Amino acid sequence: MARESDGEAPALMRLHVVAFGCQMSVADGGEMAGPLLARGFIPVKDSKDADAIVLNTCTVRQHAEDKALSMIGRLRAWKEADPDRVLIVSGCAAERLGGWIRERFPYVDLVVGAKSIEDYPRIVETALAAKFEMLRETREAFAAGGGAPAAPIGWSSPVVAPVTVMRGCNYSCSYCIVPRVRGREAYRPYEAVMAEVRAKAAAGAREILLLGQTVNSWRVVAGDGRQRRFADLLRATAAVDGVARVRFESPHPRFLDDELIAAFAETPAACDHIHMPVQSGSDRVLSRMRRNYTAASFLERIERLRAARPSIEVGTDIIVGFPSETDEDFERTLELVGRLKPATAYTFKYSPREGTEAAERTEDVPAQVKEERLARLNELCDGLTEDAMKARLGRTVEVLDETGGYGRARDAFRVKWETPAEPGRLRKVRITGTMKRTLLGECE
Ligand code: SF4
Known part of the structure; x- marks a missing residue:
């Protein structure tokens, strides 16, 4: 996705994307970059080098929201140093606090909430086309010197590719703000998801991360008239050329059903890992949280999966x-x-x-x-x-090299080794030690 800047043909308009909070927010940050990349922006790693910043916010936890708001505050100086610069604030906190953000940070060019993500390219063009043109003209007039190095957008490793399959949530957990800011569940069509998986695999992704608030509730009637459920999607994703691994996040216990468990058992590319929030072991608290399961039923599903x-x-x-x-x-x-x-x-x-x-x-x-x-x-x-x-000490594990000598094993443990380093390669690594939450090893 990133275009290289070679230093001789300077980047005219440079984009920095920052996303706070959950993995969906990080993936959405990448998508939010789309309309600007289409306009000729190139991605840069450092906000200081940017002509435009997309700041995708999350509101699930206060901490993530506070960090995003604090960064918007800090960007006042960046924006005031050059009024041509563009600042877009998007995502869940933008949905929840849009009016307040506009009032509190009047230098923000566009505030667009999470519910509008499907319409986002049009909103950006409508609101900012004239501004982009002005920016392009001034950058053309003053372009000199090398552009900043191009950076990947929205995800730390290009070999691990997020693919959003659904948005929103039909539940009403009593502590959670997501249904209010994201709305009810909407599933992407089967064909659109698979096209994105194939495109990302062709571009070098080895691991696909299927994303959604309750990702395994995904179900659609596909173009061929057949019903597809999440288990089908898992199998189909694993079968795409170049895909070595599939993960998904966040599953809801209700949809960890026999069909999905069977798909796990039959699909070697499905990773040996599931992250499923339980939240409490007390049925009384779970009921007050409106989680729709008991501690025993949660455990029973995990035991069947194991x-x-x-x-x-x-x-x-x-x-x-x-x-x-x-x-x-x-x-x-x-x-x-x-x-x-x-x-x-x-x-x-x-x-x-x-x-x-x-x-x-x-x-x-x-x-x-x-x-x-x-x-x-x-x-x-x-x-x-x-x-x-x-x-795991003494065991040999399969690791996907994500960033050169660093990656994750199939069970999601982080693994570091010295050489050889080659992003995108699957390696056999013998585990020889541990350092905090990372396993250390040697390539076989
Ligand atoms: S399932 Fe519950 S916790 Fe998860 S997004 Fe929906 S309401 Fe929030």
Whole structure:
């Protein structure tokens, strides 16, 4: 996607894309670049070198939202140094706080929310065509010296390619703002998804990451009149020439059904990893979260998956201190973690998101108690991760070289080795050590 700038023919208009928060936000940031790349912008790594910045925001957690807003604030100086520059703010926080962002940061050229992503190219052209022309003319007049090096957009490694298959969510988890900012589920057509997979594989992607808020709920009637479900999509993606691996994120437990489990078992290219948020081990809390499953039914699905694909590793997300969570509820969470044995867990203290049902609840858990519970949970989860990493010492694992001597094993563990380094190659690496969350090894 990136065009090389050779230093002699200077880049006229340079684009920097930054995305905060979840993987969908990162993938959307890449898509948001599309209309500007079509206008002749080339991507650059550093915002300082840019004539235009697309800043894709996320609102799932306060922290990601705060970071994005703080960066918009810092970009005032960049923008004021050259009023021709273009600043576009997009994504979920832009959807939730659009009016406020326009008022608070009047130098932003365009604020476009996540619900408008399908219409985004038209919105950008309508709002900014005249500005782009002006920018092109001034950059042409003043072009001199070398352009900044071209950079990939939206993803850290060109050999791992995200493909968004659905957007939105039909659930109403009581703590989550996503359904409000992203709207109801919309599935991309089978043909469009497959065309993107084929194009990305032809361009050098070896691993495809199928993305969606509840990615495995994807189902459509394809052009041939046949119903396709997520299990079909997984198989079809794995069968594309050049695709060595398929991952997906984020699955919903409800759609980890027999069909998908069978597809996992029959598709060697499906990675040995699933990241499925459980959030709590207490049925009472799960019901208040409106998660639509119990701890036992969640575990039962994972056990069936493990029986079908014993090499699979599980990752999960857990929230502690949800309103009204008792010591007893928290003990249930520890119990569940002990049985689930996730190789990786992202743990969070509950913090209310304005506009959600849970934010109205008054039975807040004291901050000190949340801290203590998080510390106990982290100790347990860190121990499980360490055990899983130690169990790999001496083993040989298949790693996809993503950035030259660094990549991920099929079970999603990060692996680093010295030589040889060749992005895009699958390597056999013997694990010889560990460093924090990374396995260290030697190529065989
Ligand atoms: S399933 Fe629940 S947590 Fe996930 S996006 Fe939908 S509402 Fe949010």
